Amino acid sequence: MIVVLGSRHDPVAAALVASWPGAALCSAEDLTLPGWVWRSPARGAPRWVVGGSVIDDDEVSGVFVRRSTVYPEELLSTHRDDRAYLAAEAHAFLVFVLATTRARVANPVVDGNLGEESLRAERWGEAAHELGLPVAPLRVASDRASPRPWRPVVVEAVGDEVFGAASARTRAGVQRLCARLGLTWASFVFDGRQQLRAVTASRPPGRDATRALGQLLARPGPA
Numbered sequence: 518m519i520v521v522l523g524s525r526h527d528p529v530a531a532a533l534v535a536s537w538p539g540a541a542l543c544s545a546e547d548l549t550l551p552g553w554v555w556r557s558p559a560r561g562a563p564r565w566v567v568g569g570s571v572i573d574d575d576e577v578s579g580v581f582v583r584r585s586t587v588y589p590e591e592l593l594s595t596h597r598d599d600r601a602y603l604a605a606e607a608h609a610f611l612v613f614v615l616a617t618t619r620a621r622v623a624n625p626v627v628d629g630n631l632g633e634e635s636l637r638a639e640r641w642g643e644a645a646h647e648l649g650l651p652v653a654p655l656r657v658a659s660d661r662a663s664p665r666p667w668r669p670v671v672v673e674a675v676g677d678e679v680f681g682a683a684s685a686r687t688r689a690g691v692q693r694l695c696a697r698l699g700l701t702w703a704s705f706v707f708d709g710r711q712q713l714r715a716v717t718a719s720r721p722p723g724r725d726a727t728r729a730l731g732q733l734l735a736r737p738g739p740a
Contacts, residue, residue, distance in 0.1 A: 518576050519734045520567055520620070522611070523583030524591065529721045530583045537731040543567045545591035548607040555614055563618070574619055579734025581702075582624040582718070585632040587611065621734060623701040624718050633719045636703070641716040644697045650690040653712035669714070670707040673722065674700070675729040687711050702730050 519540040523530030534540045543565065552571040554564040563574035587607040589600035608631075616626045627635035638655075645652050672681035672688065674695035679688045691705050694716070702722065706715040722730055 518567070518572060518578060519731065520565065520572075520577050520580045521583060522580060522615075527583055532721070533581060533583070533727065533731075536727055537735070539735070540731075541568045541570075545587050545604075545607065546594065548587065548611065549592060549595065549603065553610075555610070555617070557613070557617075563614075565614075577618065577620040578737055579621045580615065580618065580623065581730070581734060582615070582622065582632045585630070585634040621701065621736070623730065623734060624703075625699055627699075633717060636698075636716050636718055638715075641694070641698060641713075645690075645694055645713050648690060648693050648697060650687075650694055651710070651712045653708055653710075653714045667708045670709070670711070671720070671723075672705045672707065673702065673726040674705065675702045675722075675726050676733050678729050680723060680725045680729075681705075683707065684711060701733065702726065 519537050520543050521530050521533050521540055522543050525542065525544045525546075530542055534542050547566045547569065550566045550569065552564060552566040554561065556563075565572045565574060565577060587604045589604040592600045592603055592607075595603050612626050612629050612631065615622050615631070624632055624635065627640070642652050670681065670683060672679060672683045672691050674691050677692070679692055681688075683691070687707065694705070695703060698716070702718070704717050704720040704722075705713060706717065708714055
């Protein structure tokens with residue numbers, strides 16, 4: 518099974534579940550349901566709650582993260598005075614689950630951060646510089662300044678595959694950067710000068726990347 522961690526109101530998460538055979542959505546509501554078993558130190562078989570059903574961790578081959586946190590507004594079945602506390606606890610528990618699951622996690626936890634929050638510019642910028650991948654300079658301007666228009670070039674990396682219109686050198690750099698960051702998938706946004714502008718997990722995967730990612734996450738995890 519592939520678990521997509523996201524919101525029931527996220528059309529991208531819903532589309533990914535529909536695209537990948539055997540995939541299911543694990544929503545914020547699932548995090549509050551009974552059935553979870555995740556002990557520290559590890560003892561027995563860990564268990565998820567996915568789509569309201571209890572699933573052994575050994576049955577989960579891959580996890581795709583479509584959220585950066587758990588929001589209080591998602592926990593409608595909880596009293597409004599308790600939602601912020603429960604959301605913080607659910608986020609901390611989710612970090613623990615993703616850090617210890619035997620499944621392959623496409624967007625792993627970094628310093629307690631999930632999803633887009635784990636891809637801060639200072640992290641990927643430093644890694645790109647060390648690998649010799651050109652990075653666009655950060656410019657700070659007043660609100661009155663008109664930004665110079667540029668056309669983004671998006672390159673996606675999925676495991677050992679790279680998709681997108683870019684030079685062989687840029688594609689090779691993307692592959693090395695993806696490995697350095699410990700990512701199974703990400704989008705890399707370049708400008709017309711092939712300078713890296715952003716590394717993101719918030720963009721929907723393209724058609725080819727979705728196919729490749731589904732195949733990769735369906736394989737047994739690395740643990």
